[in-house]
Amino acid sequence: MEVSVIGSSQVKTELAYRELGFCNLKGGKTVIPSKNRVCFGRSTDWRKSGIRFTLRATAAIQSEPLRSDSVSCRSRRSKSHDNVRLFVGLPLDSISDCNAVNHAKAIAAGLKALKLLGVEGVELPVWWGTVEKEAMGKYEWSAYLALAEMVQDAGLKLHVSLCFHACKQHKLSLPEWVSRIGESKPSIFFTDRAGQQYKECLSLAVDDLPVLDGKTPVQVYREFCESFKSSFSSFMGSTITGISMGLGPDGELRYPSHQRLVKSNKITGVGEFQCYDKNMLSILKQHAEANGNPLWGLGGPHDAPTYDESPNSNNFFRDHGGSWGSPYADFFLSWYSNQLISHGERLLSLASSTFSETATTVYGKVPLIHSWYKTQSHPSELTAGYYNTTTRDGYEAVTDMFARNSCKLMLPGMDLSDEHQPHESLSSPELLLAQIRTACRKHGVEVSGQNSSATGAPRGFEQIKKNLVGDNVVDLFIYQRMGAYFFSPEHFPSFTKFVRSLNQSELHSDDLPEEKEEAADSLRVSSDSVVQMQEA
Structure with a gap:
């Protein structure tokens, strides 16, 4: 591995890289001893082992002085960025299937780099299928504890996402014992009209049914959360400041x-x-009979399009004359969305009661389903469970549920802008985001945010900053996600500039001691201080 130093002070660069665990400037080259080489392994998240990534090296960044006392960068932010806490997501596969820390050296170096930049913390996905893999009630937390200690030693905070779903793309599965139950009881999974099952999370219809070896999923989730709270008690409220409760697909x-x-x-x-598993159909049937319309309980709309079709390919979602506005549709869509909200109520209530005395904040994630938002029926939101149309606000009941459980709402897609959406999709992430935030303000729910994807949206950083200013109060922003692309020369300099723009807004140099002013100036490093690191 070789690091080429381009411009800037070699002495300052050497000091910074010693902070990162690297050393030995020799003739304009930094030599990384083999034991300190940073290798991102062969997992899908880090892309490949032979990688090339960029770190901004600035020697005078003394992270503690810049982050302490009344003269910290954070306390000197402009009003527009007050109280925005910036976190970065760790790789989805930070912990291996055999319960070990993946790419530990790379993560350790990355944590130090983030600390030097002034990032407050990192987000860690904790997978149900990894911790409780073999048998119900048999938890293995050792690797996650080791990673939490790494974060603590780096001087960063930790936001934990409890993931009760699978991720096929990264080969992260549900617990083996749950999958075995699913083989004999396929009705525990969501099912579509064609009978296709979604096996990456359990159907919300079984929340309170004893389908997991005599226990309900809610009971199993509660015991998992209790075990997590007990095992990480020494980190709760100090290192671990927030917990996102998994609520469905992708959390x-x-x-x-x-x-x-x-x-x-x-x-x-x-x-x-997704209302065709045995248990969902049973609930729908009972609801229809109770409302005096038993024929309405036989299934979902028969005239709705399939997955990849447009709203006008069938009758249900058509803007003009579509049956989405009929009495039957109102009955079905109300029931369908209420089932989702009730599921959220059960899980957020569980999380709030479990972690109420731990000095941590509980979050839940609501999707930004912006495709077809400019149509009258908003079909993509309807199929996802949000009864939101041009004549009905589907987010009022959702944000009210969050308020009842004293939970904060996490919104992805804050890097998306209308101008970069395909015209044919009639999409508007900006209008949808504004609608959800209005509902949150009405019910007193604090909003946190994420970006849409690890590879970034066009002009994404500009859009994120736009969503953090003015009346758009954001408690926390989690940038997704650390990996090979994150540290690449194509991305990391832009991220560094973005962080500096948040941390350095309107610094009052006359209030800074000389040495802290020098440290602040060093954060404004230009492109000549970029250090390109690559494996030979």
Whole structure:
């Protein structure tokens, strides 16, 4: 591995890299001893072992002086960025399937780099299928504890995401014992109209049914959370400051209405309703009979399009004359969305009661389903469980539920802008984001944010900053996610500039001691201080 230093003071660069665990400037080259080489392994998240990434090296960044006392960068932010805490997501596969810390040296170096930049903390996905893999009630926390200690030693905070779903893309599964139960009881999974099952999370219809060896999923989730709280008690409230409760696919409160991956050159379709597993149909049948319309309880809308189709490919979602405005549709869509909100209530109530005395904040993630938002029926939101149309606000009940449970709401997609959406998709992430934030303000729910993807959206950093200013009060922003692309020369300099723009807004140099002013100036490093690091 070789690091080429381009410009800047070699002495200052050497000091910074000693902070990162590297050393020995020789003739304009920094030599990394083999034992300190940073290798990102062969996992899908880090892309490949032979990688090239960029770190901004600035020697005079003394992270503690800059972050302490009344003259810290954070206390000197402009009013527009007050109280925004910036975190970075750790790799989805930070912990291996055999319960070990993946790419530990790379993560350690990355943590130090983030600390030097002034990032407050990192987000860690904790997977149900990894911790409780072999048998119900048999938890293995050792690797996650080791990683939490690494974060603590780096002087960073930790936001934990409890993931009760799987991730096929990164080969992260549900617990083996749950999958075995699913083989004999397939009705524990969501099912679409064609009978296709979604096996990356459990159907919300079984929340309170004893389908897991005599226990309900809610009971199993509660015991998992209790075990986590006990095992990480020494970190709670100090290092661990926030916990996101997994609520469904990808951790979000929604139905898996888009089970199929959309090809990059194809417009996202409307999705499909997920109400065809045995237990969902049973609940629907009972609800229809109780309302005096038993024929309405036989299934979802028969005239709705399939996953990849547009709203006008069938009758249900059409803007003009579509049956989405009929009495039957109102009955079904109200029931469908209420089932989702009740599921969110059960899980957020569970999390709030479990962690109420730990000095941590509980969050839940709501998706930003912006495709077809400019149509009257908002079909993609409807299939995902949000009864939101041009004539009905579907987020009022959701944010009210968050308020009842004293939880903060996490919104992804804060890097998305309308101008970069395909015209044919009639999409508007900006209008949808504004609508959800209005509902949050009405019910007193604090908003936190994330970006949409690890590879970034066009002009994403500009859009994120736009969403952090003015009346758009954001408690926490989690940038997703650390990996090979994150540290690449194409990305990391832009991220560094973004962090500095948040941390350095309107510094009052006359209030800074001389040495802290010098340290602040060093944060404004230009491109000549970029250090390119690559394996030979």
